[in-house]
Each structure stands twice: as C-alpha cells, then as structure tokens.
Amino acid sequence: MLRRPMPSLVPDRLAEHDSDPIVACEGVAKRYGDRLAVDHIDLAVPAGLCFGLLGPNGAGKTTMLRMIYGATPPSAGIVRVFGLDVTQHTRRVRMRLGVTLQENALVEVLSAVENLRIFARYHRLPRVTSERRIEELLDFLELRSHATLPVRALSGGFQRRVAIAVSLIHRPELLILDEPTTGLDPAVRLALWERIRELRSAGTTVLLTTHYMDEAQRLCDRLAILSAGRVVADGSPAALIRQHLAAQALELTLPAGEDARVLAEIRDVRTLRMGRRLVLFADDATALLETLRERGRTGDPSAVVVRPANLEDVFLALTGTALEGDA
Ligand SMILES: Nc1ncnc2c1ncn2[C@@H]1O[C@H](COP(=O)(O)OP(=O)(O)OP(=O)(O)O)[C@@H](O)[C@H]1O
Ligand SMILES: [Mg+2]
Structure with a gap:
C-alpha cells in the first residue's frame, strides 16, 4: 500500500487537557x-492512545461504541466525550469524531470521491478545504486508482479504505473503528495498522474493536476485555498478560482427565484447557517442563511447546475456557 509521505492529518483541535480522558463512561448500561x-x-479512554475493546460475539462492544458516538442513548449512566454529555450534545460531539461502522455506511452507487464530498458537506467544510483533504485521503489510503468507481464495484478491502477515508474527512480528534480489519487480507491489514499508527502519532485518539488478538497486541496501547456486557479486565497488553497469566506458556497434549495428576505438587501455575491441550503459565516454562519431565508427566513428548504467553491466552482465560490455578 502507501509509500508516500504522510499528509497533514493533525486534527483541527487537539484536546486542551491531555490528562482528561477523551471518552469517560460512568455506570453505563444498555x-x-x-x-x-x-x-x-466504567471506562476511560485517555487522549492520544489507541484503545481497544475486545470480547466475544455479543459482548457489547458495538453497543458501547454506539452510545459513545451518540447513535443510541444509554439506559443508565453517563457517556462523556470531550468532556460533553453525548446525549445532550450529540451534534457537537459528532462534529469532532469520526466513525467507521462494522458494516460500511457508504452510498454504494457513488464513487469514493463522491462519498467523501457528501461527508465533507455534512461537516460543512469549505469547498477548497474539502477538495484538498480528499486529495490527501486518496493518497493516504491508496485509493487513487479506484477513486471514481462506484463503491459497490470495489472489493471489501477497498470499501473499508473508503469508509475509513470518509470518517477522516473532518480530521477528527477521536476516531472510532468497529472491527476495522475484519475480512481483509494480511497485506491490507498491515497497511491499515500503519495508517492507524500514523493517525495516532499525529494526535488522533483511536478507539477500536477487534477479534484479532495480534491486532490488539500490536496496535493498542490499552485494552478493555468485555464479556457479557461487563469489563472483565483492562490495561496494556503486556500488563494484562502479566496480571492474569505469566510470561511464558507450556503446552502439553494429554487427555483432560489427567490434569490433576500432571498438576499434583505443582504450585503457582495457572492453566487453561484448550481441547486436548493443557496450557500451563509460568515465568520460567522451561524449568517447569524439566520438573514435569522428571516426573514423567508431559503427555505426548513430541507435542510439547514452550512459547511466550499472549493476549489470546488472556482472552480465552477471561472470556471462554475456564481458568484454573492455585496462584
Ligand atoms: N438494536 C438491538 N436490539 C436488540 N438487541 C440488541 C440490539 N443491538 C444489540 N443487541 C444485543 O446486545 C448484545 C450485544 O451486542 P453487540 O452488537 O454490542 O455485541 P458485539 O460485542 O459488538 O458483538 P460482535 O463481536 O458480534 O460484533 C447482543 O446480545 C445483541 O443481540
Ligand atoms: Mg459488534
């Protein structure tokens, strides 16, 4: 994708008080x-960060985003964006944020450029400004070769890029992306991550949802993991791994009925069952493996894996498979 210098994407206004969160949710229910x-x-998104919402299908991620950009009011609690109550100041808030929905909201019979012009008018940009920004965004998202085709004739990856371009036309201070890279090929995903990083470096706060743990781990400064409408954990990816598991994972392949025998006399180890695999988390997985080998408790020796613990483990531990342990 893009190899040209980054256009000027600094938001028109930057948060006046960097210490104030851009998004602050208090007791929000729907x-x-x-x-x-x-x-x-309760959720606070600090200014200037890329903040990720993770969670299984139906966890409430899109509903949270919809309340944050004022598409639906909370049933209880208060959502403040830029310090403003979104329910009362919906238009003022909307003028300062950009949204890319889970389903692209574009006029499909019109081209990328025409869609961009419509949104520029919605944001009341002067014509000269809007034409300049459209040019910048066509470069930024590498859309130039597809700029005048009807959106419905574009592939999913190009449609996604158009949707993101549209959400950037007014240089928002806050960019909200609901599953920005779902269904995209690996090269386009990597390129979009780079764009998102550039926007963040230019001062835009990014709030996104994703099902991809690698995306969350590489892109997000902070994360909140949602499950059944509640935040079950939040922090930086590294802190979440440290807090909820340990630095390393030891994967064994053995029947579920053998867990108790394998774990007998093993202390301070958290475990996760993933089908036929038992994953043990420890700061020194190699030492743990040695101990288990001495006791003949490694299951199939050819299937033993030692690897760094990752966000996917944390996600499964907190939202899916049961987490056990004596720590
Ligand atoms: N407009 C609506 N009317 C009724 N129920 C809804 C509505 N919108 C969402 N829900 C319900 O609220 C819950 C949360 O849905 P939401 O779309 O926020 O989940 P999500 O975390 O975004 O899931 P996914 O990963 O599948 O996108 C689900 O049980 C869903 O069925
Ligand atoms: Mg959703």
Whole structure:
C-alpha cells in the first residue's frame, strides 16, 4: 500500500487537557428488552492512545461504541466525550469524531470521491478545504486508482479504505473503528495498522474493536476485555498478560482427565484447557517442563511447546475456557 509521505492529518483541535480522558463512561448500561447488552460499565479512554475493546460475539462492544458516538442513548449512566454529555450534545460531539461502522455506511452507487464530498458537506467544510483533504485521503489510503468507481464495484478491502477515508474527512480528534480489519487480507491489514499508527502519532485518539488478538497486541496501547456486557479486565497488553497469566506458556497434549495428576505438587501455575491441550503459565516454562519431565508427566513428548504467553491466552482465560490455578 502507501509509500508516500504522510499528509497533514493533525486534527483541527487537539484536546486542551491531555490528562482528561477523551471518552469517560460512568455506570453505563444498555438494556434491550430483558437483555442487558451493557452492564454498568466504567471506562476511560485517555487522549492520544489507541484503545481497544475486545470480547466475544455479543459482548457489547458495538453497543458501547454506539452510545459513545451518540447513535443510541444509554439506559443508565453517563457517556462523556470531550468532556460533553453525548446525549445532550450529540451534534457537537459528532462534529469532532469520526466513525467507521462494522458494516460500511457508504452510498454504494457513488464513487469514493463522491462519498467523501457528501461527508465533507455534512461537516460543512469549505469547498477548497474539502477538495484538498480528499486529495490527501486518496493518497493516504491508496485509493487513487479506484477513486471514481462506484463503491459497490470495489472489493471489501477497498470499501473499508473508503469508509475509513470518509470518517477522516473532518480530521477528527477521536476516531472510532468497529472491527476495522475484519475480512481483509494480511497485506491490507498491515497497511491499515500503519495508517492507524500514523493517525495516532499525529494526535488522533483511536478507539477500536477487534477479534484479532495480534491486532490488539500490536496496535493498542490499552485494552478493555468485555464479556457479557461487563469489563472483565483492562490495561496494556503486556500488563494484562502479566496480571492474569505469566510470561511464558507450556503446552502439553494429554487427555483432560489427567490434569490433576500432571498438576499434583505443582504450585503457582495457572492453566487453561484448550481441547486436548493443557496450557500451563509460568515465568520460567522451561524449568517447569524439566520438573514435569522428571516426573514423567508431559503427555505426548513430541507435542510439547514452550512459547511466550499472549493476549489470546488472556482472552480465552477471561472470556471462554475456564481458568484454573492455585496462584
Ligand atoms: N438494536 C438491538 N436490539 C436488540 N438487541 C440488541 C440490539 N443491538 C444489540 N443487541 C444485543 O446486545 C448484545 C450485544 O451486542 P453487540 O452488537 O454490542 O455485541 P458485539 O460485542 O459488538 O458483538 P460482535 O463481536 O458480534 O460484533 C447482543 O446480545 C445483541 O443481540
Ligand atoms: Mg459488534
């Protein structure tokens, strides 16, 4: 993708008080009938960071984002963006943020350039400014070769780029991206990560959701993991791994019924069952492996793996497979 110098993407206004969070949610809940989609969440997104919301399908990520950009009011609690109550100041807040939805919201019969012009008018940009920014964004997201084709004729990756370009037309201080890279090929994902990093370096706060743990680990400064409408953990990727598991993982392949025998007399080890694999977390997995070898408790010796613990482990431990341990 893009190899040209970054255009001027510094937001028109930067947060006046960097220490104030850009997004502050207090006791925010959203009820749909009997279902509590968001269950009294407190969340603060600091200025200038890339902040990720993770969670299984239905955890409440999109609902949180929709309340943050004012598409739906909370059933309880308060959402402040730029210090403003979103319910009361929806338009003022919207003028300062950009949103790319889970489903691209573009006019499909129109081209990228025409879509960009529509959003420029919505944001009341003077014509000269909007034409200059459209040029910049076509370069920034490498859209030039596809700029005049109807959006519906573009591949999913190009449509995603158009949607992101549209959300940047007014140089928002806060960019909200709901699953920005879902369904994209690896090269386009890498290129979009680079764009997101550049925007953050230029001062834009980014709030995104993702199902890709590698994306979250590489892109996000901070994360909140949601499960059933609640925040079950938050912090930097490294801190989450440290807090909830340990630095290293030892994977063994053995039947589930053998866990108790393998773990007998092993202390301070957290474990995660993933089908036929038992994963043990320790700061020194090699030493742990030696101990288990001496006791003949490694299961299939050819299937033993020692690796760094990762965010996927934390995610599974907190939202999916049961986490056990005596630590
Ligand atoms: N407009 C709506 N009406 C009724 N229920 C809704 C509505 N929007 C969301 N929900 C419900 O709220 C819960 C949270 O949905 P949400 O879309 O926020 O999840 P999500 O974390 O974004 O999931 P995914 O990863 O699948 O995108 C789900 O149970 C969903 O069915
Ligand atoms: Mg969603």
